[in-house]
Amino acid sequence: MKQLSILFRGTLGFPFPVSGAFALCLLLLASCGGDDSSDEGYAAIESASFTFDETTPANNAVRVIANTGWQVFWTPESAAVRVEPVSGSGNGVFYVRDMPKGASVQVGVRAASGKTSGKPVTVTRAADAVGVTLSVAPGNLDFNPAGENRITVTSNAAWQASCPDAALKFSPASGTGDGVITVSDVPAGKRCVLTVTAGTGSDAKSETVEIVRRADVQDDPFFTLDFGDGAGGVWADGNQEWKTQTGAGASTVSYEVYNMRINNDNFGSAGKYAGASGKAYAKLFYDPAKTYFTIAHIALPVAETDYTLSFGAIFEAGDMTLAISADGKSWKPLTYTAAPTYNTWTLTRVGFTLKEPVGELYIRFSPTGTERAYGLNFDDIRLSAGGGGQQVDLGTTVAGYRWAELPATPADMTHKKIHTFWASTVTSKQYLRNYTYCYDTRRHSPLWIAHPQHACYQEGGWTRPATDPWAQDPNMTVGEQAVMWPIDGRAKSLVSDTPEGPYQWQRGHLLASSYRGCGDKNNPAEINKQTFLACNISAQRMDNSKAFQTLWAAAERRFTDQYVCADTLYCVSGAYFADENTRAYDYSWISGDVRCSPVGYSKECIVPTHYYKLLLRTRSGNLRKPIQECSAGELKAVGFWFENADVIKGSTAPTLGAEFMVSVEEIEKITGFTFFPDVPAEVKRQCVPSDWGF
Secondary structure: HHHHHHHHHHHHHHOOOOHHHHHHHHHHHHHOOOOOOOOOOEEEEEEOEEOOOOOOOHHHHHEEEEEEEEEEEEEEEOOOOOOOOEEEEEEEEEEEEEEHHHHEEEEHHHOOOEEEEEEEEEEEOOOOOOOOOOOEEEEEOOOOOOOEEEEEEOOEEEEEEEEOOOOOEEEEOEEEOOEEEEEOOOOOOEEEEEEEEEEEEOOOOOEEEEEEOOOOOOOOOEEEEEEOOOOEEEEEEHHOOOOOOEEOOOOEEEEEEEEEEOOOOOOOOOOOOOOOOOEEEEEOOOOOOOOOEEEEEEEOOOOOOOOEEEEEEOHHHEEEEEEOOOOOOEEEEEOOOOOOOOOEEEEEEEEEEEEEOEEEEEEEEOOOOOOOOOEEEEEEEEEEEEEOOOOOOOOOOOOOOOOOOOOOOOOOOOOEEEEEEEEEEEOOOEEEEEEEEEEEEOOOOOEEEEEEOOHHHHHOOOOOOOOOOOOOOOOOHHHOOOOOOOOOOOOOEEEEEEOOOOEEEEEEEEEOOHHHHOOOOOOOOOOHHHHHHHHHHHEEEOOOHHHHHHHHHHHHHHHHHOOOOOOOOEEEEEEEEEOOOEEEEEEEEEEEEEOOOOOOOOOEEEEOOOEEEEEEEEEEOOOOOHHHHOOOOOOOEEEEEOOOOOOOOOOEEOOHHHEEEOHHHHHHHOOOOOOOOOOOOOHOOOHHHHHOOO
16 A cells, blocks of 8 residues: 555645555546545535525625635536636635525535535525517528428417518418417528517517528539549649539639549449549649649529538548638638548539628638548539528628637647647537647647637527537547547546656646537537547646636636627647656556557657637727728737646645736747737736736
């Protein structure tokens, strides 16, 4: 047991030996970020149960009596409760800042040892006064002639449904309480708005449903390209035979192509899907920095907004980004489903609906960076009017502007990968960029994560998935990234070997899970699941009650609580390596005082010495114009710099404040990256604590 005693003294700071059973308890606490304490430590609630005060926050204080560190907890754990601070040491006070209306929760404290003393207090919050209630779903209905086309009404009152367009056929037109409206007919290509009103007079509430029936896909596409029947094995940019475009929109078409070959062999599309030309086909290679194929200037029908794009492909959707544009500068991605497995020719159809008609369309195929043995092959591109589907706004108000949060691409990309993830928001279903990463494939750690922050990203609430969906980033090989997702059914961590024994590092999010709405915790939204990809996870100090985790968590809460605005907040979270002295091994776990890992998987990873966060936004928060069009006086920016340590500035429990703030320019000098490259230099020199509430 001597070695086990040494392990705990080294990793948790206990000054005394421990017995076997108690050592197991301490090991469990260590894996969950528990604080160090003796068995004699206590922490208990002194305050009595109370009702949440909506108007006077000071009345929501809870007093704690303790002689050790303590951590706030509540029951049920799933309740959306926010307290401040979440931990402390000795006698103190915390405040219940927010909790669900119409609910009661038990709030208590645990001592650092994990024990609870005394009873929790009950905090009750009154529900809103109940008037007329009305909920209608879905908010948008794509009419399917072969489907049920049902609209669910949930109400506590009598209601009526109406539409000014008599072409919309539905029933019933009224009801009381919960009910279902069935839409029986909408003319093809028609959009109608159904209004449901519950109650009468000043208490009445109304909800609308936009009902759309897509126009039938036209049999005569106005653009086709089958790559002809010319010579194979030729580079596309030096050959003209493959330019076989036809259709009413093809006369003005031109192409932009790099690193694409035209093949004409037995591996083409012939007989692999309905309508396959079976002649020459295109092959793109996997390097995203040097490979693309763009069809430019496809003339579109006047006033048409519904379209269907189809093509044959052997690649999976994650291998290729498909995007469209109205001007070749501002691009919007399309969600599509390609081959079910790589190297299987499949006909893909993509329906999309433009928010406003445009005169011409650009289509771009660009690899995501996934290496494939036989290339990324496609054939038979067809664009037709009709169909429609995912909503796309091709407005070009900010054409030519880069994303304001995106750092400049490093001059040296050796051992670096950059990629952007896109996903839909939980409620409004906006398809938006989620985040962009720069990953170090030698150190096996993200260098930075750049992401926009706005209220729409947190639709679906703060809830964390019931089971953390750790996963491999599909854009990198297993050897390029730190393995912390389940391979044999169990997710494991990064563990360092130290003279005192092994130390487990926390799988730390750079972009917090809570920054991206989860929705149903048992079936989390993709926008949240993407935060659990390895590219967003870095080795951080484990103890949640010590310095680094205290500061990191405080910064994450403060940014969303105080800095998100009507204009977008632009953020960069990054890792810095002052040295490479601390090394860990991925896909590992601790057994006793030994680090364990599966044969053939665990590899050396470098642990960051520091982490930082950068912020940029408009001062007013409501200018409603691009960052690039703002003057220096209309913008504010700042950085926060933290050591990856349990003790920072002499404290295990520091308070987030001005002493941790630095300018963006200073962090640029330290890291060598260029952040917020489109804003004036004087903005990046700012470090004014009062601008950020300090």
